[in-house]
Amino acid sequence: MQDSFSGKVAVIQFPGVNCESESVRAVRAAGLESEIFRWNMPPQLLGEALAVILPGGFSYQDRIRAGVVAAKDTIMDKLSDFARDGKPVLGICNGAQVLVEAGFIPGLHWEKIDLALAPNVMSDREGYYCNWVHVRAEGNNCLWMNKYKEGDVIPLPIAHAEGRFVTKDEDIINDMHKNNQIVLRYCTEVGDLDSSFPVNPNGSVENAAGICNPEGNVLAMMPHPERASWLRQVPEDISGKWKTKRRNACCRPEIMEDEGPGLAFFASLIREMTG
Amino acid sequence: MPKGTVSIKGKPDSEVKESLSEYGFNITVAEARRVVELVGRDPTLVELTIFNTMWSEHCSYKSSSKVLSEFLPTKASNVVMGPGEDAGVIRFAPAGKDDSYCLVIAHESHNHPSQVLPVEGAATGIGGIVRDVYCMGADVVGVLDPLRFGDPNGENGQESIAIARGVIDGIAQYGNALGVPNLGGDIIFDGGYDENCLVNVVAVGLVKESRLIRSRVPIEAKKIPYKLILVGKPTDDSGFGGAAFASEDLAGEGEADRGAVQVPDPFLKRVLTVANRRVLDLAHEKGVKVGFKDLGAGGIACVTSEMADAGGFGARLNLDQVNLATGDYSPSVISCSETQERYCLAVPEDFVDDVLAIYNEDYELPHIYHGAGAFVIGDVINEKSYRIESEGEVVCETPVKVITTGISYDREKKTGKRIFNEPELDPARSIEEDFLKIISSPNIASKNYVFRHYDSEVQGRAVIRPGEADAGVIAPIHGSKIGLAFSVDGNSYYGRVDPYQGGALAVCEAARNVAAVGAVPSTITDCLNYGNPEYPEIFWEFYEGVRGIGDACRGIGLIGKEGEPLPVVSGNVSFYNQGKSGKAIPPTPVIACAGVVEDYSRSRSIFFKEEGSSVFLIGEPLDELGGSEYYRQIYNTSGANIPQADFIRERNQIKTVIDMHGLGWIRACHDISQGGLITALAEMAIGANPALGLTVDLDEFGRTALEPEKLLFSETGNFVVELPGGIEREVLALCARNRVKLFRLGQLVSRPKLNITAGNERLATWDIAKLRDLYMNGCRGIFGKQERRISAR
Incomplete structure (x- = not known):
């Protein structure tokens, strides 16, 4: 815990989140300073931060609905100002649920809830699902993804029971497309979109795995990049290009500490800062 | 003189018995009279409640302790702390010049609660075991869950399925929310568990040796005043009598027993975990010595008396200071209820305010959970007495030793008579057809449904995940580059035929599994699940099982440390596993093995990797199909010739596999267990990416070998390894040096078929895609989406 968050990435620890430590670790691995921000710390401290991450977990026990209670927390007022100033905000998994419940995402009408993260719809199983999936980088609108190229296929793990982006309003989907807001989509290891399970692991609309606001500084994503920030974290039997890299690291422990497929989300902040 | 005593002195046995049963106590009349002797008068209701808990089998190990200390080796050069506290500790890597990284491991059962309330029962199983590791000052980095359920196709099939699903949901709900990854587990379905499932849980943690916290009042309390702080969930009557419930047969319909199941709360636990870490870090920064212990069986009375006594102190408690849930609770309930998510700290008086501020203000426990918080509930005293006050009255007052001394029995044992016969093999049967039945049977088929329901990724340390290899591996x-590997094992089909082998083979297999990822087996824990120990034949099963475990630990030993045993650092005994019909479960000792990997980058999945690789079998398949999946599925019998543990062979084979990892040869490695050699090969082929095939010529085993089906389905514990081509001479030399047998099984080809031949004769051919389909869907009917949700009862 720190007295100042100036120049640092603040990882907000709502009661019940459980990915704060590894998120801090991943941000630091990308070359930035990062600290945990306990939810009831003075809100003005948050204003000084370089960027804010809402990590995964079960904030406030998922009471009522995942993310709802945290979305109403007093710190969110400060975070709203922060985001509207164009500063970087990333919500991962439960953090994504908070951003959706707070109306930051899709952010077409600020703080209006236009989307939901609904229970997974999967053939042959129900509830919580944890696995590695592939997502495709779309467009070049999102600040958190400026180190990825359009069409990059990124293997990342997911772990959630409610990760299905959904809306009843077709206009919302059209607007999100128009603004290039659907920046991560579930795909096969070669980048093909397939709406069926397990390629689309939760039935998400448009295969959406990550959605940013129209300005591109706020990103809500269900997969966990902090769990894919080192090569050793990638399963050696994964399909696609990363398998070759991962298998090359077998019996070479020094290579295991190399960058994993998810680190670039955090490293993108450096590029953002340095132009 | 305390008030409100239960009169025992001078009363006839019949009256004492009646009053014990009125209060719902399990202790016997003789034990109650022993209490009178110890206390020196009739006990108070609170005192008798404490003894009823402390002398339950669950808490006292009264039937088992002598056998455990007779057979189990608990000392080795890597052991920091053996059995005795909440968890065992070994060191596994240096941490700077004067410190070591330590692994903390604990193992428990939560069988009866899971049978009556599967979701809550299993969840509290996880909740309880992680507390045992946290309270040593460690961070919990994983859990494992060996599970045994009833036969899904048997008479109680629907109920067994509902229990299995509930248990898995409970484990997932707790572990996922707490943020602790699942590192492995196993599931066996068998009719022997129809009335009494087994839910064993293991938790593992990390701590530097210098930061270990003891479950005792520190010696500093001799000089400065210490206070006892209770922190966590408000005390209620949930789980009242839980330890006693675990210590009797599951006779009733369970309704009344549900109150004895605790109510889990992983959310509160997560916040507590973060706050505890802050408290322990601050104590370390300030150089303050604290005692820390979780509340489990016996609640407040148990934790405070044990902490005080272990430090050589006494304690004085005031129940009026305990934060209570809404409701009216008697002093006995407050003293002994097993309300979850609570810890006790012993801290110097001048550190109390810091501690209370962290819990109550920084982490706002009272705000985020109604009634939760940290409160001073008593004092440590230099005098060795133990006193509890409530509303101005003394409700318990005894020397502290009287409470913690315990009780022990010499149970009678009687050799069980078991008659098992080998089946006559039917030459008309087709191996090709029979294997399709084996690969899709619930005990063999993929548990992917279950693994994917657990968070295996949280904390970001996973290298090998459940289902990818014989053991889970983390980079701690x-x-x-140091890795830790974990496996849990215990095949009940062997113990049923010979309980000694059941124990010995469980250790062998667990050790084999960690070796298969290149780890040196470094410690084990045991969870010993048996029926009612008051029956001499059951007690014999237990005795034999422990004897087998002890022999295996000494026989396999610590590889690389000549003459040292594989130490047992922690464990649990679960008796009274028998249901309403009175039939006991098969003897089920479950072993968790932790291994240390010198370089985790050498740990590989079981799946075949490369075309052109050579596939070898290390060790010879013997005529040991007793208890095998093959005999049971195809001949509907157990058979008699179960595998016979040969510790020298086992040690040599384990060492060979570890050597091969060290040389960087291993591309894939899998041990032979249920389903035999052919099942192991199929599993290695099923997950291969890209697809690879293999032709095995059984003539490689020589002319005097067993029948083909015995070679393929024998469960002798060997290893299959995939190695690079062209190093055959070196491989042979290594195996000769280690005195292990080696058979070349073939070369991997890109054609995805598994063929078995005997010279020119084709015995069987399978499409790997077809095997994959059967394997992946074999448990669909149990764990897959169900149209209609079945309730537990």
Whole structure:
């Protein structure tokens, strides 16, 4: 815990989140300073931060609905100002649920809830699902993804029971497309979109795995990049290009500490800062 | 003189018995009279409640302790702390010049609660075991869950399925929310568990040796005043009598027993975990010595008396200071209820305010959970007495030793008579057809449904995940190549035929599994699940099982440390596993093995990797199909010739596999267990990416070999390894040096078929895609989406 968050990435620890430590670790691995921000710390401290991450977990026990209670927390007022100033905000998994419940995402009408993260719809199983999936980088609108190229296929793990982006309003989907807001989509290891399970692991609309606001500084994503920030974290039997890299690291422990497929989300902040 | 005593002195046995049963106590009349002797008068209701808990089998190990200490080796050069506290500790890597990284491991059962309330029962199983590791000052980095359920196709099939699903949901709900990854587990379905499932849980943690916290009042309390702080969930009557419930047969319909199941709360636990870490870090920064212990069986009375006594102190408690849930609770309930998510700290008086501020203000426990918080509930005293006050009255007052001394029995044992016969093999049967039945049977088929329901990724340390290899592997220390591997095992089909072998083979298989990922087996824990120990034949099963475990630990030993045993650092005994019909479960000792990997980058999945690789079998398949999946599925019998543990062979084979990892040869490695050699090969082929095939010529085993089906389905514990081509001579030399047998099984080809031949004769051919389909869907009917949700009862 720190007295100042100036120049640092603040990882907000709502009661019940459980990915704060590894998120801090991943941000630091990308070359930035990062600290945990306990939810009831003075809100003005948050204003000084370089960027804010809402990590995964079960904030406030998922009471009522995942993310709802945290979305109403007093710190969110400060975070709203922060985001509207164009500063970087990333919500991962439960953090994504908070951003959706707070109306930051899709952010077409600020703080209006236009989307939901609904229970997974999967053939042959129900509830919580944890696995590695592939997502495709779309467009070049999102600040958190400026180190990825359009069409990059990124293997990342997911772990959630409610990760299905959904809306009843077709206009919302059209607007999100128009603004290039659907920046991560579930795909096969070669980048093909397939709406069926397990390629689309939760039935998400448009295969959406990550959605940013129209300005591109706020990103809500269900997969966990902090769990894919080192090569050793990638399963050696994964399909696609990363398998070759991962298998090359077998019996070479020094290579295991190399960058994993998810680190670039955090490293993108450096590029953002340095132009 | 305390008030409100239960009169025992001078009363006839019949009256004492009646009053014990009125209060719902399990202790016997003789034990109650022993209490009178110890206390020196009739006990108070609170005192008798404490003894009823402390002398339950669950808490006292009264039937088992002598056998455990007779057979189990608990000392080795890597052991920091053996059995005795909440968890065992070994060191596994240096941490700077004067410190070591330590692994903390604990193992428990939560069988009866899971049978009556599967979701809550299993969840509290996880909740309880992680507390045992946290309270040593460690961070919990994983859990494992060996599970045994009833036969899904048997008479109680629907109920067994509902229990299995509930248990898995409970484990997932707790572990996922707490943020602790699942590192492995196993599931066996068998009719022997129809009335009494087994839910064993293991938790593992990391701590530097210098930061270990003891479950005792520190010696500093001799000089400065110490206070006892209770922190966590408000005390209620949930789980009242839980330890006693675990210590009797599951006779009733369970309704009344549900109150004895505790109510889990992983959310509160997560916040407590973060706050505890802050408290322990601050104590370390300030150089303050604290005692820390979780509340489990016996609640407040148990934790405070044990902490005080272990430090050589006494304690004085005031129940009026305990934070209570809404409701009216008697002093006995407050003293002994097993309300979850609570810890007790012993801290110096001048550190109390810091501690209370962290819990109550920084982490706002009272705000985020109604009634939760940290409160001073008593004092440590230099005098060795133990006193509880409530509303101005003394409700318990005894020397502290009287409470913690315990009780022990010499149970009678009687050799069980078991008659098992070998089936006559039917030459008309087709191996090709029979294997399709084996690969899709619930005990063999993929548990992917279950693994994917657990978070295996949280904390970011996973290297090998459940289902990818024989053991889960994590990279525990950031930036270090040291790995830790974990496996849990216990095949009940062997113990049924010979309980000694059941124990010995469980250790062998667990050790084999960690070796298969290149780890040196470094410690084990045991969870010993048996029926009612008051029956001499059951007690014999237990005795034999422990004897087998002890022999295996000494026989396999610590590889690389000549003459040292594989130490048992922690464990649990679960008796009274028998249901309403009175039939006991098969003897089920479950072993968890932790291994240390020198370089985790050498740990590989079981799946075949490369075309052109050579596939070898290390060790010879013997005529040991007793208890095998093959005999049971195809001949509907157990058979008699179960595998016979041969510790020298086992040790040599384990050492060979570890050597091969060290040389960087291993591309894939899998041990032979249920389903035999052919099942192991199929599993290695099923997950291969890209697809690879293999032709095995059984003539390789020589002319005097067993029948083909015995070679393929024998469960002798060997290893299959995939190695690079062209190093055959070196491989042979290594195996000769280690005195292990080696058979070349073939070369991997890109054609995805598994063929078995005997010279020119084709015995069987399978499409790997077809095997994959059967394997992946074999448990669909149990765990897959169900149209209609079945309730537990």
